[in-house]
Amino acid sequence: MDTFGSLLAGFGVALTLKNLMWGFCGVTLGTAIGVLPGVGPALTIALLLPATANLDPTGALIMFAGIYYGAMFGGSTTSILLNTPGESATIVTAMEGNLMAKRGRAGPALATAAIGSFVAGTIATLLLTLVAPIVVELALKFGPAEYFAVMVLAFTTVSAVLGASVARGLASLFIGLAIGLVGLDSQTGQARFTLGIPELLDGIDVVVVAVGLFAVGETLYIATYFNREADRLETMRGSIWMSRSDWRRSWKPWLRGTALGFPFGTIPAGGAEIPTFLSYALEKKLSKDASEFGKGAIEGVAGPEAANNASATGTLVPLLTLGLPTTATAAIILAAFQQWGLQPGPLLFETQPLLIWGLIASMYIGNVILLILNLPLVGIWVKLLEIPRPLLYAGILVFATLGAYGLRNSWFDLLLLYIVGLLGFLMRRFDMPVAPVLVGMILGPLAEQQFRRALAISQGDLSVFVAHPISATVLAITAVILFGPPIWRRLATR
Amino acid sequence: MSARAARAGELVLALGLATLGAFILIETHTIAETTSYSGVGPRLFPYLIGIGLAACGAVLAWQALTGGWRNLPVDDDHAMPDWIAFAIISAGIVLQMAIIGIAGFIIASAILFVLIARGYGSRRLMRDTLIALVLSTAVYLLFTKALGLNLPAGLIVF
Numbered sequence: 001m002d003t004f005g006s007l008l009a010g011f012g013v014a015l016t017l018k019n020l021m022w023g024f025c026g027v028t029l030g031t032a033i034g035v036l037p038g039v040g041p042a043l044t045i046a047l048l049l050p051a052t053a054n055l056d057p058t059g060a061l062i063m064f065a066g067i068y069y070g071a072m073f074g075g076s077t078t079s080i081l082l083n084t085p086g087e088s089a090t091i092v093t094a095m096e097g098n099l100m101a102k103r104g105r106a107g108p109a110l111a112t113a114a115i116g117s118f119v120a121g122t123i124a125t126l127l128l129t130l131v132a133p134i135v136v137e138l139a140l141k142f143g144p145a146e147y148f149a150v151m152v153l154a155f156t157t158v159s160a161v162l163g164a165s166v167a168r169g170l171a172s173l174f175i176g177l178a179i180g181l182v183g184l185d186s187q188t189g190q191a192r193f194t195l196g197i198p199e200l201l202d203g204i205d206v207v208v209v210a211v212g213l214f215a216v217g218e219t220l221y222i223a224t225y226f227n228r229e230a231d232r233l234e235t236m237r238g239s240i241w242m243s244r245s246d247w248r249r250s251w252k253p254w255l256r257g258t259a260l261g262f263p264f265g266t267i268p269a270g271g272a273e274i275p276t277f278l279s280y281a282l283e284k285k286l287s288k289d290a291s292e293f294g295k296g297a298i299e300g301v302a303g304p305e306a307a308n309n310a311s312a313t314g315t316l317v318p319l320l321t322l323g324l325p326t327t328a329t330a331a332i333i334l335a336a337f338q339q340w341g342l343q344p345g346p347l348l349f350e351t352q353p354l355l356i357w358g359l360i361a362s363m364y365i366g367n368v369i370l371l372i373l374n375l376p377l378v379g380i381w382v383k384l385l386e387i388p389r390p391l392l393y394a395g396i397l398v399f400a401t402l403g404a405y406g407l408r409n410s411w412f413d414l415l416l417l418y419i420v421g422l423l424g425f426l427m428r429r430f431d432m433p434v435a436p437v438l439v440g441m442i443l444g445p446l447a448e449q450q451f452r453r454a455l456a457i458s459q460g461d462l463s464v465f466v467a468h469p470i471s472a473t474v475l476a477i478t479a480v481i482l483f484g485p486p487i488w489r490r491l492a493t494r
Numbered sequence: 495m496s497a498r499a500a501r502a503g504e505l506v507l508a509l510g511l512a513t514l515g516a517f518i519l520i521e522t523h524t525i526a527e528t529t530s531y532s533g534v535g536p537r538l539f540p541y542l543i544g545i546g547l548a549a550c551g552a553v554l555a556w557q558a559l560t561g562g563w564r565n566l567p568v569d570d571d572h573a574m575p576d577w578i579a580f581a582i583i584s585a586g587i588v589l590q591m592a593i594i595g596i597a598g599f600i601i602a603s604a605i606l607f608v609l610i611a612r613g614y615g616s617r618r619l620m621r622d623t624l625i626a627l628v629l630s631t632a633v634y635l636l637f638t639k640a641l642g643l644n645l646p647a648g649l650i651v652f
Contacts, residue, residue: 051641164565167557171511171550177543178518185536188528192536193521216587223579223613225571390614391625394607397583398630401590401606402599406643414591421587430507431566448539455534 003133010357014365019059023362026063027370030070035078035381038218038396041071042328042438046210047403049336057340058355062362064336065316068329069121069363072272072309073370076113077381080106080301081234090308091273092280096293096300098234103296107240112250112298113305114374115242119251120258120306121367124313127262129360132349135321139346144454145464147322149471151447153478154324157267159436160482168432175423176440179204186449199412206335208404209441210328212417213434215400217424219393224425233385240378250302253283257306264307265314265326272311272327276304313363320344320356323446328435331442497562500572504558512551518544582613598648603630 013019033039045064052060072090079090080097093113100109142150159169182193183203194200242250257279264275283299284290293300318324323344325331337344342352349356374381404417427434458464466472522540557563586609594602607626608619616622631650637643 051637051643054642164567165563167550167553168563170546171554174515174543174546174550175511177539178514178547181518181540181543185525188536190525190528190536192525192540193518219610220580220583223583224575224577388616390611390616390622393614394610394622394626395629397587397610398603398607398626398633401587401594401603402633402637402645405594405599406637406645409644409646411591411595414587414594418584418587418591426507429572430504430563444539444543451539452534460534 003129006133006353006357007129007361009354010359010361011364013058013354013358014062014361018056019062019358019362020365022059022063023066023366024369026066027070027073027366028373029063030067030072031074031370031373031381032384033067034071034074034076035384036387036392037078037082038222038393040214040329041068042210042332043214043400044071045329045332045336046207046214047399049207049332049339050403050406052336053339057337057342058358061333061336061355061359064333065359065363066366068333069309069312069366070370070373072121072312073114073117073374074381075308076117076301076305077110077374077378078385080109080113081382082385083234090276090305092276092304093301093308096280096297096304099294099296100298100301101234101296105296105298106234108242108246108298109296109301110378111240111242111375112246112302114371114378116250116254116257116302116306117309117374118367118371119254120261120310121313121370122364123255123258124262124265124310125360125363125367128313128317128363131266131317132321132360135317136346136349139322142322142346142470143468144450144457145468145471146474148447148450148454149465149474149478150322150324151443151450153474153481154318154326154443155436155440155447156478156482158326158439159433164431166482166486168430169436172427172432172434173436173440176437176442177444179209179437180441180444186445187452197412199410204416204441205404205407205413206332206438206442207407208413208416209420210332210438211400211403212420213424213427213437214328215396216417216421217428217434219397219400220421220425221428222393225429240375246298249298253279253299253303254306256282256286257303258310261307261310262314265311266317272308275307275311279303279307320348320359321346325439325442328438331435331438335442501558501562504563505555508551508554508558510551512548512555515544515546515548515551518547579613579615583610586610586613594648595646596648598650599645600627600630600634600650601648603633 014023029044030041033041033044044067048064075090076093076097079094080101083094083098097109097113100106155173159173160166182200184190184201185192191201257275260279260282261272261275265272280300280303283297283303284293287293287297287299315326315330318326319330319334321344323334325334334344342348401414401417404413405411407413424434454464455462465475518540522537522544525537525540527535527537554563586606589609590602590606593605604623604626607629608622611622634645638645
């Protein structure tokens with residue numbers, strides 16, 4: 001079936017009443033948790049995993065995707081009104097957007113963020129529709145060696161390219177890989193690192209790790225280091241609508257932000273932070289009056305907001321076509337697929353076309369709903385920001401412990417939750433990235449499986465990884481990414 | 495926190511990672527090796543991961559000893575840690591773990607809620623307790639009756 005026909009069939013799935021409802025739940029919940037500081041899409045989806053295990057996967061995945069990109073919309077509201085990024089990808093918006101709000105231009109800032117997110121989300125979904133079948137075509141030629149190679153590439157880019165320090169990124173990745181080792185070996189059934197504790201035979205659940213890192217770790221960190229700060233909520237004054245000049249200054253940054261964000265999401269480098277910073281720098285450079293940046297320039301909100309939305313959608317390309325998660329949220333969505341025994345990748349496009357295309361189609365619809373939720377109804381979401389911090393974090397922890405305990409009604413999972421929470425606290429304190437832990441934990445066992453399969457086919461001959469042209473190329477790119485920058489720096493200083 | 499204390503923290507964390515790596519290497523020996531056609535059994539990946547962790551720990555320890563970890567953000571947020579808040583929140587989670595099986599989800603979660611709110615500086619015990627009971631009861635009913643999850647009822651039975 002051609003792409004257009006597949007997409008049409010997908011709309012048939014997405015437009016059923018049940019799936020529309022799941023999509024609506026997803027984007028509404030996504031907006032809410034995007035607005036609330038301290039709750040992100042990875043945490044929310046992780047908490048919903050146990051409760052959705054018995055549902056129809058199509059509806060649940062439509063909801064999860066809605067939470068993912070809905071949070072990108074909602075995050076901008078918090079950044080603009082509170083100067084606290086609701087989402088890590090909205091740090092840039094927090095700078096320029098909050099300054100606009102301080103000058104009484106909160107309305108246009110929120111509007112350009114919402115419309116920009118809509119434009120970027122829709123274009124990025126269109127690009128996803130067009131690019132995914134091409135990648136699938138290529139990925140069908142992949143064997144275990146190629147899969148192992150792209151997984152190694154993803155490990156490298158997620159941990160070493162993003163973030164401030166290669167050593168800390170790799171340390172986080174290895175922590176995740178080590179967590180992934182615990183449990184029964186998938187090929188021989190032998191227990192590894194269970195320390196004789198029967199609860200560990202099933203491995204450490206991704207819900208415990210995600211909730212521990214994002215909810216418990218974050219709650220401990222904020223309470224210990226940011227307790228005294230009072231938030232300053234900017235009020236919405238004046239018109240929410242953008243003036244003619246606002247539109248004129250916004251539409252080009254929206255398109256440029258999309259053009260930056262989508263490819264960054266698509267390549268297995270993940271993360272929306274880099275394209276938002278690039279977009280901000282680009283808009284500042286192109287602006288006729290650069291002095292306005294730092295005082296509340298609308299271009300500095302429009303561009304980065306479009307970039308972070310486009311990149312969130314872009315991360316679905318490697319996730320759906322190759323099964324490669326490149327952000328924490330994508331890793332949790334992969335875990336969601338696995339909970340129904342589904343493995344994202346080229347084969348899923350053939351075995352479950354209605355699920356995949358229904359999911360993609362739902363994103364066109366979701367973006368329209370989000371535009372409505374975030375423009376005329378923005379006032380409702382602002383109310384969420386008035387929840388006092390003590391009650392907000394207390395509520396987060398009630399849900400966090402519920403998620404961990406509800407897995408199998410065992411106090412042991414609460415103990416693990418607290419231990420992972422302490423780890424998350426230390427990682428936040430010492431600026432170690434958290435996403436590589438989740439990507440390593442979920443992708444690690446899959447990488448090991450592919451590695452051992454590749455060697456089983458080649459009868460133990462390691463040259464299989466360099467003998468295949470695709471895997472050799474990917475591994476060469478990985479080596480350049482990992483070792484290129486330090487060598488380059490050494491040569492440059494000489 | 496002084497710069498010296500921060501360096502010490504970095505060193506301890508780095509050594510902790512290295513120790514974890516060494517532990518994985520030692521523990522790997524207890525996994526029975528069964529090699530199939532591939533010549534690779536369940537030991538290889540644990541070895542690689544153990545080596546990787548030990549190496550990252552070593553590099554970070556060296557960085558801590560030579561001027562501190564590289565490229566840390568400007569550190570003015572960590573000057574005055576509130577360890578009492580940390581302790582109250584930790585106590586809340588540990589208490590929840592200890593009593594949820596006996597007292598049930600509603601009571602254990604309500605106590606957790608009140609303690610976390612206290613850790614975040616709330617002084618309004620009555621308001622917090624009331625919200626805590628309403629929230630944990632609503633959550634309990636939602637998850638057990640509507641979503642079919644199994645949670646301990648404990649002392650309160652509906």
